[in-house]
Amino acid sequence: MRVQLLLTCLCDAFYGEVGIASVRVLEHLGCEVAFPKEQTCCGQPPFNAGDWASARAIAERCAGVFQEDLPIVTPSASCAAMLAEGYPMLGLDAPQVFELCQFIDEVAKPSSWPSLPSPVRAVFHRSCHGRMLHLGAVQERVLGLVPNLTLEPIEDADQCCGFGGAFSVTHGGTSVAIGSAKLDALGAPTPERVVSGDAGCLMHLDGLSARSGRVLKFSHVAEILAEAL
Template sequence: MRVALFVSCLVDLFRPSVGFAAVRLLENLGAEVVVPEAQTCCGQPAYNNGDFASARELARPLIDTLADFEHVVVPSGSCAGMLVKHYPELFQDDPLWHARAENLARRTRELSAFLAEHGGGQAIDARFDGRVALHDSCSARRELGIHDAPRVLLDRVAGLVRVELAEAETCCGFGGTFCVKYPDISARMVSDKAAAVIDSGAEVLVSGDLGCLMNVAGRLKRLDSPVRVYHLAELLAGMTDAAAIGEPDKP
């Protein structure tokens, strides 16, 4: 099984350990993992702001780059949603590129969904003694319909006690460029999300979307909360010894 890992811009620039964790999990499944050097932004910021021409300029070379892989796996619900849902929409009036976008969409999965579909329990060889809450990103839950997969995977981690957040379906307020366009609304939303995390009694918060995690981690830090924040892949791969998101690197 040959898998292309599309790491996403945020992982590449801010949290490369998420990419390494994803590679470890996929290799535990027996996959041959390739990280194509030519990959770049999926075009989501441009798409979300209505700049469809720029989004298409970014999409075409990425579709080319990922064309020859059996599977494409993305440790980000929002980027996976872009490839699966919005690439075909971008090329609705271009039969050739629409067909190629549809082909890529059929081969693309968000990481937790891919692991669950391919017997991901065998990929998890980690232990975590503590209470863990999961934040469902809007893209993963609403665009891709992902709900059970990350929970099933967390329940395979020895020692872990999973707790549910109140109003778990509510957005954290990040929303890509939403937090820039509507900072006051975003701040209120992330404050509510951080309060739900604290009230849950969780020691750790995880999610499959780094943007959400950076947003919530920032608010928790400003509240002096001891809750640590990791990407789901890092916890599943047993890579929680490193500094949590929003914390300074350990010496």
């Protein structure tokens, strides 16, 4: 099956390994991955900020970069939700798009996954844009396939981490207060790894954790899945 990778701006700028892991995961599932190199941004930053004229221009360009008849897969519920839910609000057609785990769960449907080399006790942070995609427990379900990976339950797992894109800067104090409460919950079972499906949540939580002197290690879902390959 042929799929197209939407890398996302954060993976482009900071988290190249997440993009690489996504390709390896998709190839492990037998996919032929295309990476349209002209891709830049999906348009979500100006969309969320309220500049819909800019958002529409970027979204139109983004949609044009990808082939219409091939599914787009992206290691981000946030960007996937922008394409699936945001584009129609801008008056554009929603492209055929899957968040990485959603693609694994709904399309590729592997019955098993290779084992991590050694046992890892992790906690999982569900990113909020998964709500808009109605992901439910899809990401946890996919991680559940990985032998040697244990997901510990956390308090108030449905609470946001406080990132919120530009909100993290325009409302920095509030964002950090929300994030600190999230870190308290994530850190309580003293996990070896904090796993999430969105680089935005990870960037915010990692930065906050490091500044506050906590010792937590953060990984993207794609990285965990690729580590087991």
